[in-house]
Amino acid sequence: MSTAVNAPVYLNYINGEWSAASSGQTATSISPANKHEVVGIIQVSNADDLDRAVQSAKQAQKGWRKLAGPSRGEFLYKAANAMERRLNEIAETMTREMGKTLPEAKGETARGIAILRYYAGEGMRKVGDVIPSTDADALMFTTRVPLGVVGVIAPWNFPVAIPIWKMAPALAYGNTVVLKPAQETAVTAAKIIECFAEAGFPAGVVNLITGKGSVIGQGLAEHKDVNGITFTGSNQVGKQVGQAALARGAKYQLEMGGKNPVIIAADADLDLAVEGTVSGGLRSTGQKCTATSRVIVQSEVYEAFKQKLLAKVREIKVGNGLEGETWMGPCANENQLDTVLSYIQKGIEEGAELLHGGGRPDEAALSDGFYVQPTVFDKVSRSMVIAQEEIFGPVLALIKVDTMEEAIEAANDADFGLSASIYTSSIGNLMSFIQDMDAGLVRVNAETAGVELQAPFGGMKQSSSHSREQGQAAIEFFTAIKTVFVKS
Numbered sequence: 001m002s003t004a005v006n007a008p009v010y011l012n013y014i015n016g017e018w019s020a021a022s023s024g025q026t027a028t029s030i031s032p033a034n035k036h037e038v039v040g041i042i043q044v045s046n047a048d049d050l051d052r053a054v055q056s057a058k059q060a061q062k063g064w065r066k067l068a069g070p071s072r073g074e075f076l077y078k079a080a081n082a083m084e085r086r087l088n089e090i091a092e093t094m095t096r097e098m099g100k101t102l103p104e105a106k107g108e109t110a111r112g113i114a115i116l117r118y119y120a121g122e123g124m125r126k127v128g129d130v131i132p133s134t135d136a137d138a139l140m141f142t143t144r145v146p147l148g149v150v151g152v153i154a155p156w157n158f159p160v161a162i163p164i165w166k167m168a169p170a171l172a173y174g175n176t177v178v179l180k181p182a183q184e185t186a187v188t189a190a191k192i193i194e195c196f197a198e199a200g201f202p203a204g205v206v207n208l209i210t211g212k213g214s215v216i217g218q219g220l221a222e223h224k225d226v227n228g229i230t231f232t233g234s235n236q237v238g239k240q241v242g243q244a245a246l247a248r249g250a251k252y253q254l255e256m257g258g259k260n261p262v263i264i265a266a267d268a269d270l271d272l273a274v275e276g277t278v279s280g281g282l283r284s285t286g287q288k289c290t291a292t293s294r295v296i297v298q299s300e301v302y303e304a305f306k307q308k309l310l311a312k313v314r315e316i317k318v319g320n321g322l323e324g325e326t327w328m329g330p331c332a333n334e335n336q337l338d339t340v341l342s343y344i345q346k347g348i349e350e351g352a353e354l355l356h357g358g359g360r361p362d363e364a365a366l367s368d369g370f371y372v373q374p375t376v377f378d379k380v381s382r383s384m385v386i387a388q389e390e391i392f393g394p395v396l397a398l399i400k401v402d403t404m405e406e407a408i409e410a411a412n413d414a415d416f417g418l419s420a421s422i423y424t425s426s427i428g429n430l431m432s433f434i435q436d437m438d439a440g441l442v443r444v445n446a447e448t449a450g451v452e453l454q455a456p457f458g459g460m461k462q463s464s465s466h467s468r469e470q471g472q473a474a475i476e477f478f479t480a481i482k483t484v485f486v487k488s
């Protein structure tokens with residue numbers, strides 16, 4: 001039975017006011033743990049709504065950029081405080097809306113708050129350098145200016161952290177923002193924006209508009225008054241967004257897929273390596289762009305590692321993320337579940353050996369949710385589809401290698417280059433890995449997932465548009481450098 005009748009309605013936030021889509025259309029945001037549970041009713045906006053949001057951001061931009069950096073930072077501190085007061089509620093909404101476990105959702109919400117505070121402090125840091133001029137009577141320096149209106153297109157897998165790690169630096173550096181979250185997690189996004197509204201940002205500085213990606217996302221990328229577009233999501237859509245922005249000369253930044261390897265060297269601490277592989281590959285149901293997907297193991301320890309890994313995976317409790325004993329929640333939506341199941345089928349057809357999982361769990365209590373078992377494949381070869389394409393699900397592919405050289409070569413044998421890790425106790429191994437691994441994030445004796453907000457984050461090869469987000473790196477995208485030459 002659907003509970004849509006009693007579900008709360010969430011609106012767009014445009015020019016400091018909550019408003020319904022002018023199309024009059026709404027959609028339901030459902031829980032992946034039980035498809036009959038409606039988390040909220042959300043707006044399906046059209047191009048007119050989008051234009052209103054962009055125009056309100058454009059109008060607000062002049063006043064916002066004129067504020068001193070520390071004053072802009074004050075608003076971010078206030079938004080962080082508002083979010084902190086509502087941490088449990090926001091985390092619970094996230095779990096209900098996209099399925100990750102409540103402890104993970106609380107951790108992510110806390111991370112969103114920390115990101116806001118980090119960028120609030122940015123308002124007080126330097127924005128330029130003094131450069132010696134060849135003219136002894138001149139002063140030459142650089143300063144930075146905001147892009148203008150920034151469009152944020154966010155995915156559903158980190159519905160708090162990703163919008164915030166894009167919006168917070170955009171705002172701190174003087175841009176105004178139009179956020180288009182994934183429809184999947186529009187309710188969680190509305191709650192974040194409620195915190196921004198409570199913080200008292202001037203009207204138009206922060207705008208939220210929900211609707212189809214093909215209408216609102218693509219519309220943002222194509223809108224003549226949007227000066228910068230920052231996107232996280234699939235490779236296919238990312239490239240479309242980039243092309244639309246490029247065609248009209250707007251700045252863009254894309255964070256896309258991963259096919260992240262972990263290397264288990266013969267001298268690794270196997271218990272630590274198993275822990276990192278399970279956590280990196282299966283937490284959040286494998287739906288992280290940094291999730292471990294390929295497990296490359298040296299032959300000397302292959303059998304021992306495999307047995308320890310299987311023992312750990314067998315312990316995983318799949319269930320509703322709101323329940324305390326659950327370790328792994330459902331896939332975020334039915335499409336995602338179907339994608340994961342079809343990749344598992346492909347792995348079987350290609351001759352990989354299914355060691356664990358491979359389908360939906362049997363429990364009747366889980367039959368209305370988008371659940372899948374944690375899955376482990378043995379005898380995977382580097383060219384198989386499950387070793388090459390992003391699955392975005394809880395599927396680990398074991399690949400056997402003889403030498404460290406072969407391990408690194410296998411790890412680099414993918415179109416993506418986001419994150420990679422190695423478990424080893426040898427300095428030689430870790431130095432070769434750090435030097436030769438083509439990935440934006442390389443981690444030693446730590447899982448592939450896990451990003452620190454104060455460090456640059458982004459990928460090589462097909463994983464990104466080669467820019468970096470977060471930490472001090474964010475200033476490169478969200479501002480333009482202006483070189484100033486002054487002569488008395």
Ligand SMILES: NC(=O)C1=CN([C@@H]2O[C@H](COP(=O)(O)OP(=O)(O)OC[C@H]3O[C@@H](n4cnc5c(N)ncnc54)[C@H](OP(=O)(O)O)[C@@H]3O)[C@@H](O)[C@H]2O)C=CC1
Binds near residue numbers: 390
């Ligand atoms: N790098 C990452 O962190 C992520 C990677 N993915 C990968 O993408 C796959 C598919 O996931 P999916 O949710 O469909 O990812 P998408 O790339 O379709 O969605 C990401 C965001 O882009 C929006 N969008 C969709 N179509 C367009 C468009 N034509 N123009 C502009 N914006 C658009 C979406 O809106 P809406 O969905 O509301 O229509 C959403 O806000 C996953 O299986 C995974 O492999 C997915 C999410 C995150």
Ligand SMILES: O=C(O)CCC(=O)C(=O)O
Binds near residue numbers: 162449450
């Ligand atoms: O691993 C993380 O914490 C971040 C992952 C991420 O950015 C993503 O999945 O989109």
